[in-house]
Amino acid sequence: MPRPSVWLIRSALIHLALGFTFGGLLLWNKGMPIHPLLWRLLPAHMEFLLIGWTVQLAMGVGYWIMPRFYAYRGDVRPVWLAFVLLNGGVWLVGMSGTLAAPSWVILAGRACELGAAAAFAAHTWPRVKPMALAATHRQ
């Protein structure tokens, strides 16, 4: 498994653990109330599981298994940029709801996530190809 996939998938697993923990606390609080402030974890619960877990896992697996140009996966820099932007965006959006941050923080987080999607798409686009094109691209 290539290094960017290891980082993306491990980060996805960390978000799964955090998202399940927040979800468990929310469900416990619904069954047997602990504290009303726990409801503030809901935006972080949703953001961590939707984007931090499932989207990030798909990116990690996608980078790993998409067709290559022989042994070469293309320029890796957009993938690292996507990794940084996605994780920054998830934490900005998720924690801003929990900490009642100003709405521009959510906007900044969403912009980071958009940047991550664009960088990842730019890297992956040429790898979505029939296998026979590998030799052509290398030339």
Place this chain on the structure above:
Amino acid sequence: MPFLTRLFVKTALIYFVAALLVGVLLAARPVLGLSGVVAGLTPVYFHLLMVGWLTQLILGVAHWMFPRFSREAPRGRDWITWTIFGLLNAGLLLRVFAEPALNSSGAHMWGWLLVLAALLQWVAGMAFVVHLWPRVRGH
């Protein structure tokens, strides 16, 4: 495809259909004048999709496709994966019944069952993260 993967994927497919069935019920409620209990199924709908379908599908495919844990036990310890399967599904099914029941009756018993559902799913999530972590590695 290993047996446990087939079990995860087929169970995920059942949740997929069940989730969309609940989605139809939610959409039909105002049209057909269905009981208010149906309106309380919105969180059940989202969790059937996100936990029952998507996360469970990922668990099954990851168990099958990720790099080997070791030569002797390529997919780690099977009993841990069985436990994850059992806890996740027991917790999710408990939630499916306890959450609407708590909304409609308010009885304490349903609240405690919801706490149990939270614990079962949380333990399953943490066990999955810990069990898969060593398989997410470079060459």
